[in-house]
Amino acid sequence: MEAVVVKNLVKTYGKEQTVAVDDVSFSVGRGELFGLIGPDGAGKTSIFRMLTTLLLPDGGSARVDGHDIVKDFRQIRSSVGYMPGKFSLYQDLTIEENLNFFATVFGTTIEENYHLIKDIYVQIEPFKNRRAGKLSGGMKQKLALCCALIHKPTTLFLDEPTTGVDPVSRKEFWEMLGRLKAQQITILVSTPYMDEASLCDRIALIQGGRILSIDTPQNIIEAYPDRLLAVKANEMYRLLKALESHPDVPSSYAFGEYAHATFRHADTRPLEAYLREQGLTGVEVKDAEVTIEDSFIKLLH
Amino acid sequence: MKQFLAFVRKEFYHVLRDRRTLLILFGMPIAQILIFGFALTNEVKDSEILVVDYAKDNASQELLTKIGSSRYFNIRQAALSHNEILSTFRKGKIKAVVVFPAHFNEDLLHQNKAQVQIITDASDVNTANMVTNYLSSIIVDYQNQINANLEIPYRITPEVRMLYNPQLKGAHGFVPGVMALVLLLVSVMMTAISIVREKETGTMEILLVSPFKPVLVIFAKAFPYLALSLVNVTAILLLSVFVLDLPVKGSVALLFAESTLFIITCLALGIFISIKTSSQQVAMLISLMGMLLPTIMFSGFLFPIENMPLPLQVISNIVPSKWFYIIVKSIMIKGLGLAALWRETLILLGMTLFLLLVSLKSFKIRLQ
Amino acid sequence: MMQDDRVIVCEKLTKRFGDFVATNEITFDVHRGEIFGFLGANGAGKTTAMRMLCGLSSPSSGKATIAGFDVYTQTEQIKKHIGYMSQKFSLYENLTVRENIEFFGGIYGLSDERIRSKTAELLQRLGLKSEANKLVASLPLGWKQKLSFSVAVLHEPKIVFLDEPTGGVDPVTRRQFWDMIYEAANSGITVFVTTHYMDEAEYCNRISIMVDGRMEVLDTPANLKSSFHARSMDEVFYQLARGAKRGD
Structure with missing residues (x-):
């Protein structure tokens, strides 16, 4: 079974019916690292928000882990992990408090799934009593990833996780994603950085709400x-x-x-x-x- | 339940770690109570009193000396007609007029009772009330003094006339008023802002994409503010009883029950605002303009509703704080119970249910 | 004379916040018409340094002149001779294209006549004539960025500071943007630019990389790559910034 199946998805906004996502279809296999590559305004965030049940599509359909994104939103919400584009953690809570909070909200504990985040968490653990607002961009990003992973999601949605992060942190982040893939977690990641495309198993190039091409980076280059x-x-x-x-x-x-x-x-x-x-x-x-x-x-x- | 508790704990972290929030939460009620309280008591010192003595006999002179020796009053004597008294009031310097009728002593000796008329300018309600109270207690004092060795007691009845605002609306109203204001600020504004902040920072997105029920997210966010508001009610009552000597005449339990009801009204409003707005500034502006202003204007706390034009009087009926204000004033000052307040309580309850319903209806489990 | 050619002269420029040394004795010159890349990891001290160079913040010690004006005493003159554009603040979204141009022209004290001619010229050059009376909010991101760059150089400054000007833009628009930068540099405007795109670093004449408040290297992209035995600027950056201790 495919982890994510998207069929003719459409999203429009406002009275003028501005088309943000225009008839997008793709599928992602289980355990695959799939990249949505395109500039700001290409529709990446809208697609992610529809797949994470935060937005209703205006046309088409999609399934995540076999669940329909409109009807079965509850099942999807308890099984996926999501890291929104902005740094979305509580700035006035410490690293540990943030992680604990999200673990509890997802009905789990840090201990239960520690093995999943261990690699990443050990890098920020020395600062666990520091408030999230006082962390560097790279560290915030690691914490956000830990929080998105703590409930052992089957599918992980990362919306522009590397935007505004310096090249060193970007590199480290992609190395972490590589290791997560080995744990059989399906990962969908969006990015405006073209050079990150080659680190994905398969990519969709997207612009103006339309997919320009979907394939492995190698095949796209060869074509x-x-x-x-x-x-x-x-x-x-x-x-x-x-x-x-x-x-x-x-x-x-x-x-x-x-x-x-x-x-x-x-x-x-x-x-x-x-x-x-x-x-x-x-x-x-x-x-x-x-x-x-x-x-x-x-x-x- | 565990999730709910985690949420509440997190919310307390937010509040306790933000100095500005703490200041608004606990500094503001204390400051308001003290400012209103002391502005009130200081004004009575050295008040100008005009005495019109038609009797000029022993008793009236004795009583006058007693009033004059009090540190609260400066006495001026004059022989004036009724109309002249009114025009003197308009000049605004004197706080009260004490009128001894002719035959004051005679009445007291032969009929065992006499009257003193106290006329005050009740447009300044608080001062008028204070002055009357002080004058009355001085008169009672004098009465006890001359009655010490008598079998049939003499009675001096102060006949009090309040000019301009005969029903004394607004007197002692500041404690219930401040209570309504503070609860409104904490419950409406803080709740709205704290929910909208989660929208702004994007954490709401993560919370929505979690197995935690979205409606519970909202309730979990509102709950800590209910607790904090009750702490505020307690603080205000303690201050008013122990610092301002303003006791609660009615049932304290009823007062807390009614406060809880009003807090829930406010929370529902705050939630509604948070659902309809997406930035903290807008949420704050709406809370201030839409809630705080009507409370100050229409609750009867600063401006007597009876003196307003009819359309404004009608509008005041849809302001929840007006009803809460009436309830609290009745319990605290008049000592009334639920039997006398069921109508106001029911209105407030209706508003609460309506607001809760509207909030829940407009709440979306997805992003707009 | 060599001196005349230098529009930014920095000597041991330092900014301290308490015990924290945000920018630590940076020394460098930038020449007229040069495209100068100013790189560094988050928190390396780039923003602080830029603020000092723009006359927005007074240095703790060291010397610097911008377009011949002193950063301690002549900040008002500095502001008249520089342009500034950042990814975050660029234009007023709820003003039209024309209103934005006129507003910024007015801010820099251009005469009405010049504002008129500049506006017409700009609209013509950017191909925005038909969009002149549309709100900026309705323009695509790429257009906004081009427009805000044009507005930043409207008063023909000596130097234009660009703070991550191309974040999130598609590769074609990004290159069109760089065409504008080249053009500006060609006409004698010095371009001082920060970016997170390492390939863009290659477009610069010279690059400096800041690590933990210090300017670790300053050279042409080609020289940097050869001295670090690196194939790309990305590698150079990685080698330098990996050892950084500070984050933002």
Whole structure:
């Protein structure tokens, strides 16, 4: 049985019927780490809120652990774990009090499921008497994850857990998710960071309420249709301007220290020559390693 | 049940760890009682009294000396007609007029009883009341003094006339008034804010996505404020009895029962506000503007309802604090029991049930 | 002369809050037209440093001049010569696009005539002519960010401070945003930017990384990568920030 099955889900808001989620379908297998990747306003939070029974869909249906998100909301509420986008713990309660509170609300105790959170909890345990409001972003995030895990959920919904968190904490967080996966917990995670996509088993790229593509990160990258070049020169701005005006480069954009450019021909030497003619120095042209971000950009065009 | 208790404990942590909340919760009632209380007692010192003595005999002179020697009053004497008395009042300096009728001594000696007229400006209700009480006790004192060796006692009856506000509405009303205000603040505003805060910080989302019943979340949040409000009622009563010498004439148990009812009314209101708003500021604004203001305006605590235009009098009927105010005043000051207050109690009960019903109806188990 | 070229000059700039040293003796220069990346983990002291540079908070010790003005004594002049944009506060959502532009023009003391011409030019350049009288709240996030950047440089400041300007934006809009940054830098405006996207760090001319209040490194992305033997800025950052003791 699939852990999450979503069929033609639709959500609109307000009098103008602004479409936030537009006919979205996907399914997530048990024990899978599934990523919903897209920018703010793509509809990620709305999808998560519908799946966690916080919002009613305006169309379509979905099941979580076989339970219908509208009819069986009580069963879903007692079996899933949810970490909302904002830091949603009590700032004036200590780490321990927060954890205890959520354990009790979910009808369990810290001891009962300690094995699940142990890995994460030991990192914040030295500060267990510190109030949550005084913790660093990374520590808050760990505590929030502990609280979402404490009742041993079958499925975990993490809404943008790494937004606003520095790269080091982000990395650690994803390592923790990897370990949880090993415990057979199904994890749905949303993120605006494209580079986190490769850490998921499967991903859905989403924009404007619509899913652009669903597959394993590897397959999405392999499905990239064009030849993609990585081009470097000493002046990025002029390089981009030059690439933009080249007839055989349909699209080009900055990508780290390189510019990525789709290219129509096999031979790149004329392009190099052209760039030098434009007065650029330090020109280097090579085939780029396609990333999820490239795929996303391609899908948006 | 365990979940419920965990909730209540958590709520107490919130309250006890926030200094501002604590201040509002316990500092405010004490400050209000003391401010109102002492503003009241200080005013009577050195009050200007106008004496109109038509008798000018032994008895009237003796009584006058007694009044004059009290530290509360400064006496001015004048011979004035009734109309002149009124115009003197309008100038606003004197607090009371004491009138001895002609033949004061004679009446006392031959009929064993005589009258003294005390006229006060009752537009300042509290002062008028105080002045009357002091004057009356001085007269009673004098009466006891001349009666010491007599078989048939002399009786001096003070005939009290309150000008401008004959029924003395509002007297001693500040304790019940403050009680209504404080309970309103704690129960409506604090409850509304604390629930909305959970919405704002996102914790409400987590609580909804839990096996804990959503309605219980709301009740668990309201419960601690019921307890805290009762603590406040106790504090206010203790202050009024021991610091302000204002005893509870009626049943204390009934007073607490009625207070509990009013607190539940307020909690229902607070819950309703919290359901309808999504930011703490809005919740606070609505609580203040929508609840506190009507209480101050329409409960009869500061402004006598009888003096208001009819439409406002009608409006005052839908303000729960008005009914609570009447109930508390009746129990504390008049010593009335439930038999006399069943109507007001029933109205308050009806309002409570209505508000609870509306709150539960509009409560959503999902996000809006 | 080299000196003329420097718009930010910092020497041992320090900010203490009691015993806590939020920003610890940072020393660096930023040149005219440079895109300067200001990175660091949460709580490393970036925000405190930015506030001092913007004239919003007075340093505890050290020296700094911004566009030639002293951060201790000439904060009013500093504010006239810088622009500021953050992810959180940018524009008034319940004003229209035009009203926002006019408001910020007015704040910076532009003449009515200049506000008019600037508004027209901006609307034209951003392609927002048809949206001019719509509320900002109704614009997509990407547009809002472009508009708020344009508003931040409306008064042609010497330096523009960008505090995580591209958080949560889709990759295409993010790049369009960087196009605007390049353009501004090209026209001589110095760009001082913080970001959590390490690939964006690569777009900067030079990058500094703060760890626990100190500026640990300051160099071009290429030099940093080679000196840390790292393949990406992400790795450089990770190596540096992993040892950090402080959080926010």
